[in-house]
């Protein structure tokens with residue numbers, strides 16, 4: 021194909037993608053309450069006098085309070101009153117903020133709700149007016165939330181020819197000091213949002229599109245042109261040479277070979293020890309020979325969420341130029357049953373030399389992670405190591421949809437990660453790593469086995485297995501995000517249904533707080 025044709029094809033694909041991907045362009049302007057158009061405002065619990073709500077109600081001769089009363093809307097946090105054709109307004113959205121003090125999370129939730137509602141509106145401009153003196157560059161947090169809330173993945177959906185054009189045009193954030201908000205958005209928060217988007221896109225993609233090699237390709241594209249980034253990729257031959265028996269054992273049943281990818285970002289001095297984030301990257305988990313059932317099996321394309329999240333987080337750090345040395349390690353393999361697949365009972369020698377007996381080929385996440393962890397410890401001597409994985413169904417039953425599971429023996433790391441969770445809105449609940457789990461992992465023929473014999477505390481036993489490859493004295497935490505990586509019941513303001521990207525904001529926040 022000629023270069024011009026390649027370029028044309030590329031532009032056509034880009035247009036197709038942007039047409040299918042409804043998105044409002046985010047803009048900033050001075051605060052003023054518009055007279056007409058589509059407008060979103062917020063109001064505290066009890067619909068107090070003063071502020072935008074009261075001002076609009078007066079202008080509308082009490083119609084707004086009447087509408088609120090009729091709808092039973094009293095400004096509770098996260099509750100929305102969505103009105104069409106009231107007074108001169110095509111659309112008037114009122115977002116309740118409850119009784120909580122205003123913080124970045126509340127701003128992001130308000131933005132997220134407006135972002136989501138904006139997808140369902142044909143108004144060419146949607147204004148979000150925020151006139152509460154509080155956080156500097158508050159508009160950047162509204163924008164961050166809106167960008168996360170208006171995320172969709174519609175790459176493979178053909179647009180209906182005569183469908184109304186919803187969710188297009190602009191989202192204008194009207195607030196104090198728009199220049200400061202714009203700067204904070206453009207220099208900082210939009211990059212974190214793009215890291216979340218990167219992770220959500222990779223997780224949403226089906227496993228016939230994203231497999232170890234294409235995951236690496238997508239990563240190379242995303243990082244292209246960024247300073248102070250290097251990408252190392254180990255293929256099967258390199259893994260064999262090094263003796264990575266564990267990740268190889270998971271990948272051996274698949275026609276798509278495994279990869280170990282390390283994205284190193286150096287935003288700080290060369291001698292500053294890096295932070296290493298290691299992600300489970302099972303691009304599809306059938307369970308292997310210990311095969312899973314058919315129910316919801318399709319969803320196991322999201323078993324690479326950990327890898328997507330660490331890569332997206334480091335992408336955000338590199339794009340915003342964070343002053344830190346950080347490494348994303350993606351342990352990529354597809355877990356398939358086949359004539360070449362590993363079996364239960366196989367004994368595996370890992371990169372570290374330590375051996376284990378495979379009890380279940382469905383406990384593959386810990387298998388790929390331990391080689392990835394050993395490698396990054398050997399190569400980079402990180403000050404802190406955090407692994408993140410959709411590791412167990414047990415984490416889902418233990419904590420449900422509200423928290424990721426946190427396992428660590430390091431008290432200060434526990435505090436720092438939980439605090440980052442609170443502040444970012446990606447919260448963690450700490451679960452135990454009891455020494456007795458070691459008994460559960462004993463094998464008569466190898467150093468360990470890859471699953472517990474008791475069938476109890478599955479998430480903790482999985483964490484304990486991983487921790488057995490981490491030397492004492494190494495700061496380490498394991499995050500089990502099985503319940504958080506995919507959202508299926510109800511959306512949150514900043515988390516639409518499907519791939520959540522859970523962990524990108526958490527890691528970003530953790531790095532921010534370290535810098536202070």
Ligand code: BES
Nearest residue numbers: 323380382383410411412413414471502
């Ligand atoms: N990817 C799964 C864990 C999972 C289950 C994530 C449900 C999200 C939803 C993991 O590889 C797995 O199969 N874990 C097993 C471990 C067991 C065999 C020790 C599990 O949790 O049952």
Ligand code: MN
Nearest residue numbers: 305382383384
């Ligand atoms: Mn599995």
Ligand code: ZN
Nearest residue numbers: 302305323385
């Ligand atoms: Zn898995």
